[in-house]
Amino acid sequence: DEAERTDRIETALAELGDDVVILGHNYQRREIVEHADFVGDSYQLSKEAAEADAEYVIFGGVTFMAESADIITDDEQTVILPSMEASCPMAGMAEALQVDAAWAEITDAAPDANIIPITYMNSYADLKAFCASQGGLVCTSSNAHRAFEWAFDRGDKVLFLPDKHLGENTAHRLGMEDAIAEWDPWDPEGKDATEVAESDIILWDGYCQVHERFREEHIEQVRADDPDANVIVHPECRREVVEAADVAGSTATICDTVANAEPGETWAIGTEIHLTRHLQRWHPEVNVLPLCGDACMDCNAMRQIDPNYLTWVLEELVASRERNVIEVAPDEKELAQVALDRMLEI
Numbered sequence: 001d002e003a004e005r006t007d008r009i010e011t012a013l014a015e016l017g018d019d020v021v022i023l024g025h026n027y028q029r030r031e032i033v034e035h036a037d038f039v040g041d042s043y044q045l046s047k048e049a050a051e052a053d054a055e056y057v058i059f060g061g062v063t064f065m066a067e068s069a070d071i072i073t074d075d076e077q078t079v080i081l082p083s084m085e086a087s088c089p090m091a092g093m094a095e096a097l098q099v100d101a102a103w104a105e106i107t108d109a110a111p112d113a114n115i116i117p118i119t120y121m122n123s124y125a126d127l128k129a130f131c132a133s134q135g136g137l138v139c140t141s142s143n144a145h146r147a148f149e150w151a152f153d154r155g156d157k158v159l160f161l162p163d164k165h166l167g168e169n170t171a172h173r174l175g176m177e178d179a180i181a182e183w184d185p186w187d188p189e190g191k192d193a194t195e196v197a198e199s200d201i202i203l204w205d206g207y208c209q210v211h212e213r214f215r216e217e218h219i220e221q222v223r224a225d226d227p228d229a230n231v232i233v234h235p236e237c238r239r240e241v242v243e244a245a246d247v248a249g250s251t252a253t254i255c256d257t258v259a260n261a262e263p264g265e266t267w268a269i270g271t272e273i274h275l276t277r278h279l280q281r282w283h284p285e286v287n288v289l290p291l292c293g294d295a296c297m298d299c300n301a302m303r304q305i306d307p308n309y310l311t312w313v314l315e316e317l318v319a320s321r322e323r324n325v326i327e328v329a330p331d332e333k334e335l336a337q338v339a340l341d342r343m344l345e346i
């Protein structure tokens with residue numbers, strides 16, 4: 001049961017002492033974040049990983065986040081993901097080989113253009129390395145607009161991967177909504193590279209299966225139930241949802257907005273359900289609601305990090321066995337680090 005498991009986790013942590021730090025993404029369930037030394041979004045956690053001294057970084061999150069932690073931490077540090085099944089479907093929508101092929105087509109169609117690739121943090125290390133090798137960088141939802149500005153200072157077009165919704169919402173934020181084209185890698189017949197390459201912003205056709213499910217109707221329903229309700233959504237949501245919301249912001253912005261709300265205010269949250277539940281617990285004075293009832297918007301990749309697996313990896317470390325180590329290949333690591341460093345600099 002939970003009490004016994006908590007006891008076992010605490011015993012293992014006491015044994016391991018400063019050798020271990022646990023990072024918990026905001027979308028992890030309560031039984032994980034309660035044991036985390038740091039809770040935050042992917043950007044905050046990448047900074048915590050960079051500053052961690054511990055020999056072992058246990059990542060409560062998904063594979064691409066653990067890879068980023070491995071890239072950022074020292075070579076002597078080991079990153080452990082409690083479940084190897086925790087893979088973000090959106091990151092899997094932009095495979096490096098697929099991107100190589102698309103890049104060849106698009107750059108052939110626009111030989112005189114200087115196209116800068118930007119990948120969202122939610123991507124695998126090989127794609128981050130590819131972006132660095134072509135003069136590009138990584139961004140998160142909190143700095144995507146700055147990454148676009150960085151790219152347009154250096155080139156004349158952007159290829160943004162893998163999240164088309166974040167890309168489109170960022171283009172709107174910068175007043176560049178008329179300059180967008182989409183690249184659907186699964187439809188080789190249905191696109192014309194020459195036409196796509198005429199646009200300044202080319203969006204890879206990937207999306208988050210959690211945020212993509214929010215609809216304007218969910219916002220209408222919340223407002224019908226309570227005309228004073230405020231709605232905040234993550235920029236991985238569809239354009240029309242972001243437009244209908246009162247505020248769109250990264251995970252960190254959502255947390256800050258609720259933390260700074262006046263007592264009694266109502267905020268409906270359009271993001272992964274676990275974050276909404278944490279906000280309800282952390283800020284009982286604010287009326288925090290899930291935008292779409294209680295049942296949906298659960299990330300099945302994040303959910304793979306079961307607290308029993310956390311117990312297992314910790315107890316194995318006590319027994320001097322390293323399980324589920326995430327290690328990025330050295331050549332990829334070096335280049336991906338360049339792409340991440342460019343982000344940390346902006």
Ligand code: 13P
Pocket residue numbers: 040041042043088121122140141142208236250251252
């Ligand atoms: P952030 O942590 O960057 O807000 O990303 C949201 C997300 O979907 C993480 O998987």
Ligand code: SF4
Pocket residue numbers: 027062087088089090091122208209210211272299300301302
């Ligand atoms: Fe991937 Fe979306 Fe889940 Fe984040 S919430 S891990 S982007 S599927």
